[in-house]
Amino acid sequence: MRIAxxxxxxxxxxxxxxxxxxxAEGALKALLVKIKKGPFAGRWAFPGGLVQVGxxxxxxxxxxxxxxxxVQDLYLEQLYTFGDAQRDPTAHTVAVAYFxxxxxxxxxxxxxxxxxxxxxxxxxxxxxxxxxHNAMAAYALQRLQAKLGYxxxxxxxxxxxxxxxxxxxxxxxxxxxxxxxxxxRRKILALGLLKPLPKTRRGAHRPxxxxxxxxxxxxxVEVL
Amino acid sequence: MRIAxxxxxxxxxxxxxxxxxxxAEGALKALLVKIKKGPFAGRWAFPGGLVQVGxxxxxxxxxxxxxxxxVQDLYLEQLYTFGDAQRDPTAHTVAVAYFxxxxxxxxxxxxxxxxxxxxxxxxxxxxxxxxxHNAMAAYALQRLQAKLGYxxxxxxxxxxxxxxxxxxxxxxxxxxxxxxxxxxRRKILALGLLKPLPKTRRGAHRPxxxxxxxxxxxxxVEVL
Numbered sequence: 001m002r003i004a005x006x007x008x009x010x011x012x013x014x015x016x017x018x019x020x021x022x023x024a025e026g027a028l029k030a031l032l033v034k035i036k037k038g039p040f041a042g043r044w045a046f047p048g049g050l051v052q053v054g055x056x057x058x059x060x061x062x063x064x065x066x067x068x069x070x071v072q073d074l075y076l077e078q079l080y081t082f083g084d085a086q087r088d089p090t091a092h093t094v095a096v097a098y099f100x101x102x103x104x105x106x107x108x109x110x111x112x113x114x115x116x117x118x119x120x121x122x123x124x125x126x127x128x129x130x131x132x133h134n135a136m137a138a139y140a141l142q143r144l145q146a147k148l149g150y151x152x153x154x155x156x157x158x159x160x161x162x163x164x165x166x167x168x169x170x171x172x173x174x175x176x177x178x179x180x181x182x183x184x185r186r187k188i189l190a191l192g193l194l195k196p197l198p199k200t201r202r203g204a205h206r207p208x209x210x211x212x213x214x215x216x217x218x219x220x221v222e223v224l
Numbered sequence: 225m226r227i228a229x230x231x232x233x234x235x236x237x238x239x240x241x242x243x244x245x246x247x248a249e250g251a252l253k254a255l256l257v258k259i260k261k262g263p264f265a266g267r268w269a270f271p272g273g274l275v276q277v278g279x280x281x282x283x284x285x286x287x288x289x290x291x292x293x294x295v296q297d298l299y300l301e302q303l304y305t306f307g308d309a310q311r312d313p314t315a316h317t318v319a320v321a322y323f324x325x326x327x328x329x330x331x332x333x334x335x336x337x338x339x340x341x342x343x344x345x346x347x348x349x350x351x352x353x354x355x356x357h358n359a360m361a362a363y364a365l366q367r368l369q370a371k372l373g374y375x376x377x378x379x380x381x382x383x384x385x386x387x388x389x390x391x392x393x394x395x396x397x398x399x400x401x402x403x404x405x406x407x408x409r410r411k412i413l414a415l416g417l418l419k420p421l422p423k424t425r426r427g428a429h430r431p432x433x434x435x436x437x438x439x440x441x442x443x444x445v446e447v448l
Binding site: 085 | 233235237276280305318320
């Protein structure tokens with residue numbers, strides 16, 4: 001790694017980077033883009049870019065994600081700000097990291113002109129990423145695991161209608177352990193956040209009742 | 225409040241602001257400085273300043289606090305990054321907020337040339353501050369209260385030797401409620417973080433045993 005040369009820089013720059021999580025094919029995945037130019041050319045990274053003058057940090061994160069994924073209705077939360085002077089060899093860049101959640105997007109992504117490629121990667125088998133993005137990924141996963149325990153934000157990873165088995169699977173995939181089926185159902189139903197729908201889904205087993213969230217905005221509740 | 229005019233700005237600037245807490249005279253206090261110039265002249269604010277090229281965010285926060293207070297051995301933690309475009313009417317400035325803790329400093333402060341005045345203010349009776357610093361104060365207090373419940377960071381608010389009554393008073397002042405004396409002592413001693421010293425302090429009541437922390441670095445423990 002080259003040491004940064006800031007000779008011509010008068011102020012650190014401000015960027016946003018977004019760790020977008022989703023559940024697909026039974027795994028927790030994160031969206032990565034492949035960098036085209038510069039010292040990290042060919043490496044994967046979280047999408048991001050410089051904050052524009054007059055733009056809020058949240059807006060900048062939403063804009064970057066919208067430009068990269070087309071997704072607009074996502075859960076977004078500021079994670080941590082990474083500011084080590086050497087994290088970007090081209091210029092001292094302070095990165096305000098966000099984490100974001102979407103239901104299984106299940107569709108083709110377009111990387112646009114800025115990046116060479118784009119794709120969903122299993123969070124627990126990420127390649128060596130550009131910048132300090134592996135540390136960012138670890139921090140985001142830790143926050144997601146913690147928040148799943150004391151908030152209702154799992155709603156942002158689920159489609160509008162789902163079974164209790166599906167919500168449990170998301171918990172198990174993220175906290176990375178099996179949960180007792182009966183205890184989990186009792187707890188999650190006792191919170192009063194789920195409403196049963198007058199319909200079922202047929203699968204390999206007997207038909208399962210479909211549920212929906214009574215509220216799709218974040219709040220603190222003790223789930224785990 | 226004027227609306228920001230960014231005509232000549234090409235990038236947002238990056239600053240650090242530090243919410244320094246201490247306990248003095250039985251109250252939780254925060255260090256404020258009085259602004260000399262610009263649209264907030266005469267208003268109080270948390271000390272802060274622009275991040276220098278090549279300087280990490282943590283280093284910038286430590287530097288600002290050292291320049292303002294002379295304190296070097298303090299607990300420091302990144303809080304949240306405030307980036308609304310209108311928060312500073314002179315230029316779009318992204319502020320990485322920190323919160324810091326020191327034992328009762330009990331000495332005169334010097335504001336230096338940059339500020340008109342400096343002082344400790346009760347956190348629950350702050351004046352109307354410059355920028356978005358009242359929101360920053362609320363966020364910092366919330367974080368401090370939460371962290372007191374699940375970490376050992378109270379050590380950074382105490383002198384090297386203290387009584388159990390003194391540690392309980394700090395908890396009560398910060399969480400803003402009375403704690404059961406017997407329960408609190410049982411819990412705090414069961415954590416194995418405190419070591420009794422072979423000496424006592426004489427006061428209005430019978431002599432109280434002095435304690436010290438076995439470890440003065442942050443860790444997660446369930447205190448409350």
